[in-house]
Amino acid sequence: MPDTNLPKVAFLGLGRMGAPMARHVLTAGYDLAVWNRTRDKAEPFGRDGAQVADTPALAAAGRQVVVLMLATPDAVRDVLFDPDAGVVTTAEPGTLVIDSSTIGPTASREVAARLAEHDLRYLDAPVYGSVAPATEGTLRVFAGGDAADFERARPLLGLWGDPDKVDLVGPVGTGSAAKLVVNLTLGTSIAAIGEALRLGRELNLEQSLVDSLIEASPLGAAFPPIKAIMESGKAQPANFELSLLRKDLDLCLAEADDLALTGAAREACQRAIGAGHASDDARALAVLMAGLL
Template sequence: MSDTNLPRVAFLGLGRMGAPMARHVLAAGYDLAVWNRTRDKAEPLGRDGAQVADTPARAAAGRQVVVLMLATPDAVGEVLFDPDHGVVATAEPGTLVIDSSTIGPTASREIAAQLGGHDLHYVDAPVYGSVAPATEGTLRVFAGGDPADFERARPLLGLWGDPDKVDLVGPVGTGSAAKLVVNLTLGTSIAAIGEALRLGRVLDLEQSLVDSLIEASPLGAAFPPIRAIMDSGKPQPANFELGLLRKDLDLCLAEAGDLALTAAAREACQRAMAAGHGSDDARALAVLMAGLL
């Protein structure tokens, strides 16, 4: 049963990350409405007590907080601003929008300005971590926004994020900026490991030796999930899809332009996607680059 002292919440976007995040909201006693473009992903939450809405507008009606966990800036824009079915069609003045999507700081600032024109508040609060920490409620959260809006958002952010790692890093857009910095290091480190593996093969080193060298290198902490893919000989279930990594590297390049390593990693992603690996786990990129998959 929901707690009537808590704000009523809508959660929009129930993919691999969004579904476990929304489940924390439901488990904490919030009155929760959910929406997903593919309705069947919302049904498990509906069976457990959430209200399943047909449109973002219906999910947002009468809610004090709307949470977004979507894939791209375009998806966020459509869900918020579609004149008939978007959040702004029904959201009451003063509603807080928490955007946990990774869309970049420029899009976050533009969206905040548009929402402000409708008397709606906005916090960009992307998360760092994969499905397991989302399920455990131990994600890291980078938030950007007005401090008062952040304090409104904090109780929810602390449901899917480790409360000690839920940080207001600055005004609107800075949360999204921080997430891009983190994902740039992820993409370039995966590509660097791929090239190291390939170099070891070209130089005819034993694979076990190459593996031990990478494990002892500055990139050693990033190697275990790549090693698991190598050992299995096939892509593992995707915690973070290669196509989403490419999208995030695109955002980095759009924001900063002259990022040579990022551009190279982005092109490696694009080649892997053209070969049909866009839905594989992003770490499979290293194994593909090395010719080991």
């Protein structure tokens, strides 16, 4: 039975990351309602005691907290503001929306302002980490918003995040900004390793030597998952899809001028996606750039 002393929660978006995050909420004893565009991903939660809603509006009705884990800014806008089935059509005044999606600071501030028109609270709280940390409850969480809203959200954020890595980094939008900085370094590092691998091949160096040079370089910490893809020849299942990396680099480019390296990494992503690798793990980009996959 759910713990009646805990707030009622709706969790919207049960993809690779959202599903394990929502599972922590259910396991912790919260009264949980879930929604996903494809209902089959929600059904396992229903079998374990959650309410499965047909629309975001139905999921949010009577809930004190609504958590979003969606792929794009447009998906967030649709789930929240659809005039027939959006969260704002049923959410009670004072409901806190925790947005764990990666949508960028401009979109986060826009969403917060629109929610405020409905007397709803907003905290942008994107996460850094892949499926394994989400499952283990050890993600890093960058939160942006009011301190009181953060304290209200902290018990939930600490379910899927490492409590020592759940931080309020500033006002609304700064959590999303911090996430973009981190993902920019991820994308450009992957692309840089790809070019290093390709240069090694062009110079006819032994692959083991090239690997050891990269491992000893400033990019060495990013190399093990790339090397694992090289050795296995498998870019799936993906912890973080290449299409999502491209989306995040697009968000970076929309927020700042003169990001030449980011632009080059984004174009490398686009070429790989055009070749049919959208659902591959993002780290496979380096292997593809080197012609090793």
